[in-house]
Amino acid sequence: MTRDWLKHLVLIFGAIIVLAPFYMMVSYSFKSPGEIDRGEGGFFGRQEMMIDPRCVALRQPDRADIEAARSRFPNEDDAGVQEALLTETTAACAMRPVVFNYTKAFTEAPLIRYLLNGVVVTVSIFLIQIVVALPAAYALAKLKFWGREAVFGLVLFCLLIPVHAIALPLYIMLAKLGLTNTYAALVLPWTISVFGIFLMRQFFMTVPDDLIDAARMDGMSEFAIVWRVMLPTAIPALLAFAIFSIVAHWNDYFWPRIVVTGNRDLFTPPLGLREFKGDGDGSFFGPMMATATVIVTPLIVAFLIAQRRFIEGITLSGMK
């Protein structure tokens, strides 16, 4: 009984450490800049109306506006009209902090575009990884050919190479091919996943040879066996691999930062966070955290929906 109590205490403590940053992120995305700076307002902030200074600054009435508005304020002189217009814009720029943060996130940076880029890049990477890894893993697991063990040794060897070590040569290659600042630069370097090959090979080792022989007797070619027999039986392993692949590339900041240098149209979600990094005109933690919340939400929602299968996938217990 006491042991259970202790266990739970340790687990709760661990959970707090893991969840604290998320708590901060979500909380900041609700609060006004003043509340963030002063560290007050609890989780949701007070949600008092606030005025966006940049909004007001951008809508300063100029000569033409004053002339156009003159008819609405017949009793005022120029300064009076300007004053009235300023009051109007200020009122129009007043909003709740949470609305401010999230509209900023979507308007200041083309966040929708970034999210779409993220989907395009991660899905392309994952699909091509499967197209490469499945036949390779099948050959390594189930076909007998000269040098198979050596090739598998190379696969294991490649697992040891850190991405950062080969980032520079990769970048130079892509630059020489004129591919920097393209989707290809974001996708191509990741299309051959040795981890994927290794994982699928280990799974395919557990598939009985009889099943493959039966498929051969039924008239399937080796490629048909990969796509029609091995792929459907490998769904649990593929799910596990999908977690690793999609999470890694959706969250990747390092590589997009290297190969996407100017073109904001190619920014992936994590690069979008840079839009709110503190420049000369102060920091924008609220919108930044709102952006971060929007970026992690798809992954968290996907996890909650597929939680059971995810854990099955990770522990690889879904296999027969």
Place this chain on the structure above:
Amino acid sequence: MADLSITSITKRFGETPVLKGVSLDVVNGEFVSLVGPSGCGKSTLLRIIAGLEAPTTGNIALGGVDVTGTRAADRNLSMVFQSYALYPHLSVGENIAVPLRMRELNGLQRLPVVGSVMPGARAHNARIASQVSRAADMLEIAALLDRKPGQLSGGQRQRVALGRALVRNPAAFLLDEPLSNLDAKLRVQTRAEIAELHRNLAATFIYVTHDQVEAMTMSDRIAVMMDGEILQCAAPDIIYEDPDDIRVAEFIGSPKINILPLERSGTDLHLFGRSLDWHVTSATPEIMQLGLRPEALHLTQHTPRLTGRVVHFENLGSEVFAQIALDDDAMRVTLRATPAQRQMLGLGAEVGLGFDTRVGLVFDARGKRLRSVEAMVDLTSEVA
């Protein structure tokens, strides 16, 4: 449907020879069992026939056409595997349809979703569906067509595997220990069903098993394999009663045949130093082996040829097997007796055993059958 002809097939895996020149001819419609202990090469031979494995040397011909280099899919053979090897993601109906879909539909028509609207696919699919339901009716699995293999019992999976094999109307059926994953009761039942299926289809069956009972009960002919060779290929009763080799005699039959040392001095044969009054010419070898099936022995009080003591006793109801330790030697023999003789066979009881001359099988020291010696024995005992 076609004759199958296997000519001096050899196979080595690296340095290990697995098959040492196997030849076998199977006529159309025959049920041939390949039987032998594990590691004798029977499964490898079946895989070579199927085309899943290439022989090192030798030829395979189907219906007079050499298919040695033909890939498995183009031989039009069906195989049933020990593990059934059903596609786990497909329903029973889809599993059975796979060989037909692979053969009759082109790549476009096999595509998921859009395949069924491709030109010509509708007619093909309808034909496939009717063939699948005919196979399902034959095996009485029509009610299971929408289930997944994971929801089926072992016996049902076995039927689905058979259905997948017979739906394509193959030149021959290859069965690799199809019953060994079933429980004992189901095995007996399925055994009869497969034999019946063979009679109904009148197709060629090659059946691999390590279970001699399966081989004995189902086959037209049994090929007993050992150490990469076929020792004897003949009808079950011949294999049992008239084996060519002591290894065949020992493998077939349960309980095992009793093997006793037989010695010749002069023209007289002796068993444990006791004369048998069997006379042979002096050209026969001096040391031979006598094989006696458990049912060839009988209890006797008058001038028993063997005496011993009952050390173990198995009552199967319809028959009784007793193990008897012989007085003359540390050897044990097994006796099959009727239930009526049970009280004579209490543990430790002293018994005398006799046997009929005609039922003894004589082998030389290396295990080859000596039919000439048996003929001489039969002749002399008739004279006596």
